[in-house]
Amino acid sequence: MIPPAVVPIPSDLRKRYSRSPEGRAWLASLPGLVQDRLDGWQLDVDLEPGAGPWNGHGGLVFPVLQHGTPAALKVSFPHDEALVERHALSLWDGHGAVRLLASDAASCSLLLERLDAGRWLQDVPLEQCPDIWGSMVRQLSIAPDERAEWQEFDHVAAAAERWSDDLPADWEQLGRPFPRWLLEAALEVCQTRGAVGRRSGTDVLVHTDLHFMNILAKPGSRQDHRAEYLAIDPQPMIGEAEFAVAPLLWNRLAELPRSDPELALLARCEAFSTAAGLDTEVARQWSLAREVENALWYAAKPGHGGDLARSLWVASTMAGRTLDGLPKAHELPEPGPSAV
Numbered sequence: 106m107i108p109p110a111v112v113p114i115p116s117d118l119r120k121r122y123s124r125s126p127e128g129r130a131w132l133a134s135l136p137g138l139v140q141d142r143l144d145g146w147q148l149d150v151d152l153e154p155g156a157g158p159w160n161g162h163g164g165l166v167f168p169v170l171q172h173g174t175p176a177a178l179k180v181s182f183p184h185d186e187a188l189v190e191r192h193a194l195s196l197w198d199g200h201g202a203v204r205l206l207a208s209d210a211a212s213c214s215l216l217l218e219r220l221d222a223g224r225w226l227q228d229v230p231l232e233q234c235p236d237i238w239g240s241m242v243r244q245l246s247i248a249p250d251e252r253a254e255w256q257e258f259d260h261v262a263a264a265a266e267r268w269s270d271d272l273p274a275d276w277e278q279l280g281r282p283f284p285r286w287l288l289e290a291a292l293e294v295c296q297t298r299g300a301v302g303r304r305s306g307t308d309v310l311v312h313t314d315l316h317f318m319n320i321l322a323k324p325g326s327r328q329d330h331r332a333e334y335l336a337i338d339p340q341p342m343i344g345e346a347e348f349a350v351a352p353l354l355w356n357r358l359a360e361l362p363r364s365d366p367e368l369a370l371l372a373r374c375e376a377f378s379t380a381a382g383l384d385t386e387v388a389r390q391w392s393l394a395r396e397v398e399n400a401l402w403y404a405a406k407p408g409h410g411g412d413l414a415r416s417l418w419v420a421s422t423m424a425g426r427t428l429d430g431l432p433k434a435h436e437l438p439e440p441g442p443s444a445v
Contacts, residue, residue, distance in 0.1 A: 115160045122182060131182050138180050138212045139167065146207055146216055147171060148178060159222055161338060163187055168219060175219040175324070176206060183213040186340040191215055192254035193341035196310060201244030202336040203321075220335060224322035231360050231373075234317065237334055238353070239380025241320065245336065246309035246346045261311060261344030261391075262303035265295040268398055275401045282404040283417055283428065290424045291397035294390040298345070306345040306387075314340040316352035316440075346381065350388040351395040353377050355419050359435045366434035367422045374423070389423050396420035411438040 114132060122128030143150065148169040152158070159166040164181030181187035194205035194215070207216040226234055249255045269292060276288050298306070312319075319338050326333040342348070354374060361369045374392060378385040400416035403409040415437040421428040431437075 113157050114165070115157060118160050118165070121162070128182065135165065135180065138214065139165070139178070142178055142180065142209060142212060142214045142216075143169070145209070146178075148176070148216075151175065164213075169216075171206075171216070177217045177219045179215045179217060181213045181215075187213050189257045189341055190339060192257045193310060193312075193339045196247060196252065196254050197245060199335075201241045202312070202339060204335075217337075219324065220321035220337070221324045221326075222321065225318050226320035226334060227317040227357075229317075231357060235376045235380035238315070238320070238377055239382070241334065241336060242312075242315070242346060242349060242381035242383070245312050245315075249308055249310075249343065255310075255343070258310070258341055258343045260303065260308075261313075261342050261348045262299050262306070264342070265299035265302065265394065268292075268394065269295040269299060272397065272401060275405070279401060279404045282413070283400065286426070287397060287417070287421055287424060287428070291394045291420070294394040298387070298390060298394070302345060308343050309346050311342050311344055311346055311348050312336050312339040313342050313348060314338055314352055315349045316356045318356075345387060345391070347378065347383045347388040348391045348395075350374060350377055350383065351392040354392050354423070355396060355399070355415060355440060357439075358415065358419075358437050359439070361434045363433070363435060367427050370419065370422050370434070393420050393423040396423065412440065415440070 114135060119132060122132050142148065148171050151168040151170045159168075163184055164179055164187065167178045167180075169176050169178045181190075188210075191205060191208040191210070194202055194217075195208075198204070199218070203220055204218040205215060206218060208214065226237060229237065272288060272291060272295070276282070315336055320334050320336055323333045323335060354370060358366075358370075361373075371389070374389055375385045377383075378388040396416045396419045400413055400420060403413040403416060411432075414431050417428055418431045418434065418437055
């Protein structure tokens with residue numbers, strides 16, 4: 106077993122959080138946070154000598170043993186999504202998502218059942234993915250009840266209402282980085298799915314980042330596409346389940362056919378929506394708006410030209426008018442850790 110103090114912090118995580126005083130303070134506190142949870146939950150780090158912890162965009166994950174039983178300790182930077190993750194996992198209770206074993210709000214730490222980090226939906230042939238993803242969404246789409254955890258989540262309709270103000274302001278401030286018609290298409294979605302959607306839509310708990318790499322197999326399950334898969338890293342919100350489709354469309358673009366990839370992307374939206382029992386048109390609308398919002402985020406960040414092109418390609422394709430002058434679908438970059 107390796108003491109946590111000598112487990113290196115992955116370079117991408119260190120680089121990301123070294124940019125702000127809050128991030129640097131969190132990096133400095135990590136060894137103590139990890140040790141506190143190892144002691145408090147009676148855990149042993151289960152790493153081979155020389156191996157490091159797993160990490161995503163916002164934290165570290167250590168394979169651990171609790172009284173000999175495999176588990177995973179996740180310690181996150183206290184950003185908005187991480188602060189509410191424990192509430193969503195508690196509500197799902199292992200149905201469609203990784204099971205929460207314990208949580209500590211003060212350190213933004215979770216003790217989770219351990220999944221197979223080497224087997225994810227990213228490696229499953231794309232034609233087999235809709236059934237797996239659709240079954241998972243059906244399990245995750247639970248309706249609000251009287252439990253206190255439901256009060257912790259933002260509503261997707263409220264996000265749309267904020268975008269109605271923020272998107273045009275950002276578009277102007279950033280020098281109008283794409284045609285006005287695409288902005289207006291996104292604003293129409295915000296109006297349709299915002300206040301109107303809040304009244305007419307069905308509220309469920311939504312995993313808003315349910316892409317292929319956030320779906321892992323359970324250890325010991327089958328080695329084919331019929332393995333039992335569970336979701337991780339939910340970034341939870343309340344609202345229409347169709348909001349969850351978008352990340353499937355901005356990942357694995359290189360697998361679209363070179364002949365008419367635009368039609369194929371729309372068909373992908375339909376296939377995953379149908380498998381989950383969702384409304385394809387509502388999923389298309391949300392995907393358009395989400396990718397326009399992503400595009401403006403990338404436009405504000407130096408060095409994200411490829412990410413901006415990808416978001417504009419997906420958004421305009423969802424709008425039915427793929428922009429000219431963008432790279433071909435198979436040339437667009439995959440989302441990096443900050444975007445997936």
